[in-house]
Amino acid sequence: MAQAVVRAEQYRGMGAAEFFYRNKEIAGFGNPTRAIYQTVRELVENSLDATEVHKIPPKIVVQVEAVDPDKNIYRVTVDDNGIGIPPDKAPYAFGRVLYSSKYVARQTRGMYGLGVKMAVLYGQMTVGKPTLVITSPRGSKFTYRFKVKVNVKTNEPEVPEKGEWPKSGDWHGTRVSIELVGDWRRARTKILEYIKRTAIIAPYADITIITPEGILVRYPRKTYEMPEPPKEAKPHPKGIDIEALRQIIDKSKAKTLKQLLITEFQSIGPKTASVLLKRAGLEPDLNPKTLTDDQLKALVDAFHSYEKFRPPSPEPLSPIGAELIKIGLKSVLKPEFVEAVTRRPSAYGGHPFIVEVGIAYGGEIPPADQPVLYRYANKIPLLYDEKSDVAWKVVGETIDWSNYKVSFPAPLVVLVHIASTKVPYKGVGKESVMEVPEIEREIRLAVQEVARKLKRYLTKKEKEEELQKKVITFMKYVPEVA
Amino acid sequence: MAQAVVRAEQYRGMGAAEFFYRNKEIAGFGNPTRAIYQTVRELVENSLDATEVHKIPPKIVVQVEAVDPDKNIYRVTVDDNGIGIPPDKAPYAFGRVLYSSKYVARQTRGMYGLGVKMAVLYGQMTVGKPTLVITSPRGSKFTYRFKVKVNVKTNEPEVPEKGEWPKSGDWHGTRVSIELVGDWRRARTKILEYIKRTAIIAPYADITIITPEGILVRYPRKTYEMPEPPKEAKPHPKGIDIEALRQIIDKSKAKTLKQLLITEFQSIGPKTASVLLKRAGLEPDLNPKTLTDDQLKALVDAFHSYEKFRPPSPEPLSPIGAELIKIGLKSVLKPEFVEAVTRRPSAYGGHPFIVEVGIAYGGEIPPADQPVLYRYANKIPLLYDEKSDVAWKVVGETIDWSNYKVSFPAPLVVLVHIASTKVPYKGVGKESVMEVPEIEREIRLAVQEVARKLKRYLTKKEKEEELQKKVITFMKYVPEVA
Numbered sequence: 001m002a003q004a005v006v007r008a009e010q011y012r013g014m015g016a017a018e019f020f021y022r023n024k025e026i027a028g029f030g031n032p033t034r035a036i037y038q039t040v041r042e043l044v045e046n047s048l049d050a051t052e053v054h055k056i057p058p059k060i061v062v063q064v065e066a067v068d069p070d071k072n073i074y075r076v077t078v079d080d081n082g083i084g085i086p087p088d089k090a091p092y093a094f095g096r097v098l099y100s101s102k103y104v105a106r107q108t109r110g111m112y113g114l115g116v117k118m119a120v121l122y123g124q125m126t127v128g129k130p131t132l133v134i135t136s137p138r139g140s141k142f143t144y145r146f147k148v149k150v151n152v153k154t155n156e157p158e159v160p161e162k163g164e165w166p167k168s169g170d171w172h173g174t175r176v177s178i179e180l181v182g183d184w185r186r187a188r189t190k191i192l193e194y195i196k197r198t199a200i201i202a203p204y205a206d207i208t209i210i211t212p213e214g215i216l217v218r219y220p221r222k223t224y225e226m227p228e229p230p231k232e233a234k235p236h237p238k239g240i241d242i243e244a245l246r247q248i249i250d251k252s253k254a255k256t257l258k259q260l261l262i263t264e265f266q267s268i269g270p271k272t273a274s275v276l277l278k279r280a281g282l283e284p285d286l287n288p289k290t291l292t293d294d295q296l297k298a299l300v301d302a303f304h305s306y307e308k309f310r311p312p313s314p315e316p317l318s319p320i321g322a323e324l325i326k327i328g329l330k331s332v333l334k335p336e337f338v339e340a341v342t343r344r345p346s347a348y349g350g351h352p353f354i355v356e357v358g359i360a361y362g363g364e365i366p367p368a369d370q371p372v373l374y375r376y377a378n379k380i381p382l383l384y385d386e387k388s389d390v391a392w393k394v395v396g397e398t399i400d401w402s403n404y405k406v407s408f409p410a411p412l413v414v415l416v417h418i419a420s421t422k423v424p425y426k427g428v429g430k431e432s433v434m435e436v437p438e439i440e441r442e443i444r445l446a447v448q449e450v451a452r453k454l455k456r457y458l459t460k461k462e463k464e465e466e467l468q469k470k471v472i473t474f475m476k477y478v479p480e481v482a
Numbered sequence: 483m484a485q486a487v488v489r490a491e492q493y494r495g496m497g498a499a500e501f502f503y504r505n506k507e508i509a510g511f512g513n514p515t516r517a518i519y520q521t522v523r524e525l526v527e528n529s530l531d532a533t534e535v536h537k538i539p540p541k542i543v544v545q546v547e548a549v550d551p552d553k554n555i556y557r558v559t560v561d562d563n564g565i566g567i568p569p570d571k572a573p574y575a576f577g578r579v580l581y582s583s584k585y586v587a588r589q590t591r592g593m594y595g596l597g598v599k600m601a602v603l604y605g606q607m608t609v610g611k612p613t614l615v616i617t618s619p620r621g622s623k624f625t626y627r628f629k630v631k632v633n634v635k636t637n638e639p640e641v642p643e644k645g646e647w648p649k650s651g652d653w654h655g656t657r658v659s660i661e662l663v664g665d666w667r668r669a670r671t672k673i674l675e676y677i678k679r680t681a682i683i684a685p686y687a688d689i690t691i692i693t694p695e696g697i698l699v700r701y702p703r704k705t706y707e708m709p710e711p712p713k714e715a716k717p718h719p720k721g722i723d724i725e726a727l728r729q730i731i732d733k734s735k736a737k738t739l740k741q742l743l744i745t746e747f748q749s750i751g752p753k754t755a756s757v758l759l760k761r762a763g764l765e766p767d768l769n770p771k772t773l774t775d776d777q778l779k780a781l782v783d784a785f786h787s788y789e790k791f792r793p794p795s796p797e798p799l800s801p802i803g804a805e806l807i808k809i810g811l812k813s814v815l816k817p818e819f820v821e822a823v824t825r826r827p828s829a830y831g832g833h834p835f836i837v838e839v840g841i842a843y844g845g846e847i848p849p850a851d852q853p854v855l856y857r858y859a860n861k862i863p864l865l866y867d868e869k870s871d872v873a874w875k876v877v878g879e880t881i882d883w884s885n886y887k888v889s890f891p892a893p894l895v896v897l898v899h900i901a902s903t904k905v906p907y908k909g910v911g912k913e914s915v916m917e918v919p920e921i922e923r924e925i926r927l928a929v930q931e932v933a934r935k936l937k938r939y940l941t942k943k944e945k946e947e948e949l950q951k952k953v954i955t956f957m958k959y960v961p962e963v964a
């Protein structure tokens with residue numbers, strides 16, 4: 001008997017850890033194939049954030065080992081030379097859902113404070129073991145070792161084991177090791193593709209993966225040139241809502257409204273502050289902490305209706321740059337033609353963003369019936385849910401490639417990179433980007449720009465081939481006339 | 483100057499309210515168009531859960547009013563005749579993210595404990611006002627009134643106003659009213675379509691919507707026949723992981739392992755319990771609270787490898803039934819042909835599910851180049867992200883409709899309903915369902931089954947038309963021979 005019952009409504013609250021544990025599929029941990037893929041991804045992305053955001057040329061080793069292949073138990077280990085994690089933060093960084101150093105307006109791969117905890121949780125729910133973390137922060141004299149779990153009920157980290165020892169060299173970095181039930185066989189191709197695409201977008205990184213079969217794939221560093229790291233910026237008034245304003249006021253030390261506007265926001269100097277306050281019908285000397293709901297609303301309305309703000313500062317962004325994109329595409333795909341462009345900064349809803357597009361054509365690229373799209377958001381390769389991504393809409397559905405002399409099947413790879421302080425992902429699994437009109441437009445313009453260069457190249461090539469033919473035809477007759 | 487800075491890593495935790503406030507787009511509140519649509523949806527879905535799950539024939543009135551059309555401020559109000567909310571729970575139900583009466587294994591529209599709070603938050607961040615709730619629980623002698631906000635920092639409800647008064651009649655139900663900045667003009671079509679599709683799937687409901695233009699659209703009740711409400715069931719062993727087992731043990735009063743297995747799980751009687759414990763190498767008399775990690779793992783392994791469990795009980799499910807689907811499709815679409823099927827219960831990963839499919843053809847349905855797909859999950863119409871949904875994969879991409887005598891353009895509507903204790907949505911916005919192989923298979927079989935009936939109908943019709951032609955041809959000659 002199933003012993004099903006009808007009960008009165010049972011009301012209860014749930015913590016964030018239990019919520020994401022119960023709904024792990026929305027974070028990309030829906031089945032053993034996705035889970036092992038996502039685990040590699042989350043660890044690699046953390047390692048890249050811990051290195052390149054701090055201008056350390058990344059050196060990352062990923063190892064997937066078969067612990068018990070019959071039961072599909074694997075161990076994923078990722079090693080980096082990043083900044084490490086302070087020992088008082090490490091248990092939270094790995095054992096508390098929604099804990100992060102990336103909750104700031106600055107372009108990083110991470111943003112939700114969720115990724116590695118999902119992997120830790122998945123490991124503990126399928127294999128039952130804690131995650132092993134070894135870390136030495138930059139400048140620290142010690143190396144620290146933790147075993148960490150997430151307490152699903154309380155969202156507190158559990159640390160069944162820890163230790164530390166003095167270090168001799170100046171190594172710094174982090175090593176994370178998670179045992180989980182995964183389907184390596186099915187995930188294999190995607191994981192290797194993920195590493196390859198990561199290497200393309202980060203040619204300044206040295207990335208190695210060692211598979212359970214003992215195969216080692218290495219993408220050596222191609223350059224020491226690195227993108228300028230992102231800087232943290234103040235919020236832009238256009239992105240502010242009533243709740244955000246309330247939070248800023250809570251934290252601010254400003255004594256007057258005018259001071260608040262000038263010190264806490266981008267693009268507001270004394271003059272703009274006066275104009276805004278006048279529009280909102282508010283006295284400049286008001287104490288910000290005393291604002292009523294209606295006054296908060298009036299100020300936000302003034303922010304939204306003011307036309308003359310400078311666009312959000314692009315300083316929190318760290319695009320790759322056309323040169324590095326070309327290096328990445330060339331070295332990995334070996335095409336006959338490569339071109340790339342980095343657009344000027346743009347913005348949606350107060351968030352700055354930059355679109356970059358690269359095209360690789362011919363050479364060792366196999367012909368396909370459609371353009372092959374390499375999607376990236378904040379330098380993360382996105383491999384799932386392609387058809388629901390804004391970049392696919394442009395590259396696969398809007399652009400008429402025949403206008404650019406490309407006729408399919410063709411050996412065409414299009415790389416689209418969206419860099420933003422707030423990538424509008426469709427879900428916390430970070431697999432596809434929403435159709436924000438401003439972003440769509442920038443992608444279209446960027447693709448068109450690069451595609452025009454491809455067209456010039458293909459036109460020239462066509463002419464040369466015709467010429468070649470003529471020469472050959474001519475040559476045939478040369479001996480006779482000679 | 484943007485005054486951007488490079489700072490040391492700032493580590494911090496975030497509460498669930500702040501997380502969803504900052505990432506509202508993943509819950510369907512990404513812009514003013516989606517936000518007003520989603521607000522209507524979340525309120526209507528709560529009203530339907532509060533009625534039909536308790537076998538109350540729903541009577542629901544949705545009103546959208548323009549408060550300040552220049553600033554796009556609208557008020558969405560939804561009234562129902564449901565079970566109401568106890569006054570001590572109401573502030574949490576509306577003012578705390580991740581609080582619900584639906585965190586149980588039972589088919590309901592709600593499941594995340596998030597929906598109405600996102601609407602409350604969106605209202606308070608765009609207009610700044612609290613949400614107004616008036617509720618009278620079934621059996622209560624009072625009516626209660628609350629104004630509620632979510633404290634974004636603490637995830638505690640804020641109740642700036644409340645009151646209560648004795649009631650005379652036996653009215654029970656809830657009225658929720660939220661002011662928000664929304665784009666009614668753009669959302670209008672989707673909202674009306676949403677209401678229409680809700681009426682199709684719930685012909686036992688009386689649903690009215692009043693638009694800001696003062697237009698009233700009503701879908702009167704077509705029947706008092708209602709689906710059997712879902713019952714709450716115990717967990718099925720196949721769906722259990724180590725963490726779930728740990729939680730069950732924490733809560734259980736069972737003194738021995740054997741008792742635990744028998745009392746806390748579906749499909750385990752004394753005999754099966756003994757077999758499972760033997761496989762796991764565990765003594766039946768062990769106190770469950772003393773299990774080590776390895777012992778927990780061994781028990782879960784035994785659950786997963788045991789072949790002879792009955793499939794999960796379908797009692798927590800509440801499918802609509804083929805008859806009601808036909809009534810719904812007929813009354814709203816006025817087709818010439820309608821057919822429907824409810825498949826037998828199936829399961830994925832320990833969660834029971836049932837697929838239902840209806841087809842409507844011809845009549846007042848306008849011809850289209852593709853089948854028009856009406857997707858539903860736990861009776862919720864899904865209108866966005868169609869192309870990434872498992873149902874679209876089957877109906878739009880896998881089935882060859884020409885096998886069923888349908889040649890496009892054709893007047894064909896296909897309704898697919900997935901009912902489950904755990905619908906594998908791709909995101910908390912509940913817009914599309916993942917491609918779970920078991921679910922995909924059931925959808926395919928169901929569509930094929932109904933499509934065969936359509937084929938028979940179309941074949942018969944063809945023959946009749948031919949006959950008709952012959953009769954007409956014959957008739958022409960009748961007078962002459964007469």
Ligand SMILES: Nc1ncnc2c1ncn2[C@@H]1O[C@H](COP(=O)(O)OP(=O)(O)O)[C@@H](O)[C@H]1O
Nearest residue numbers: 046050093100101110111112113114115116174
């Ligand atoms: N390899 C690493 N090196 C340094 N810090 C790390 C590393 N992995 C994780 N962290 C820290 O742990 C935090 C939480 O990581 P995660 O849960 O993946 O969320 P997010 O990356 O979105 O911040 C990060 O913000 C970072 O501060």
Ligand SMILES: Nc1ncnc2c1ncn2[C@@H]1O[C@H](COP(=O)(O)OP(=O)(O)O)[C@@H](O)[C@H]1O
Nearest residue numbers: 528532575582583592593594595596597598656
């Ligand atoms: N109209 C209503 N009638 C009765 N209860 C309601 C109503 N609206 C909301 N609730 C209660 O509030 C809870 C929270 O609602 P919500 O945030 O939408 O999450 P969910 O619907 O996923 O549980 C519901 O579980 C329900 O108990």
Ligand SMILES: [Mg+2]
Nearest residue numbers: 046110115116
């Ligand atoms: Mg991360």
Ligand SMILES: [Mg+2]
Nearest residue numbers: 426427908909
């Ligand atoms: Mg999603």
Ligand SMILES: [Mg+2]
Nearest residue numbers: 528592597598
């Ligand atoms: Mg709800």
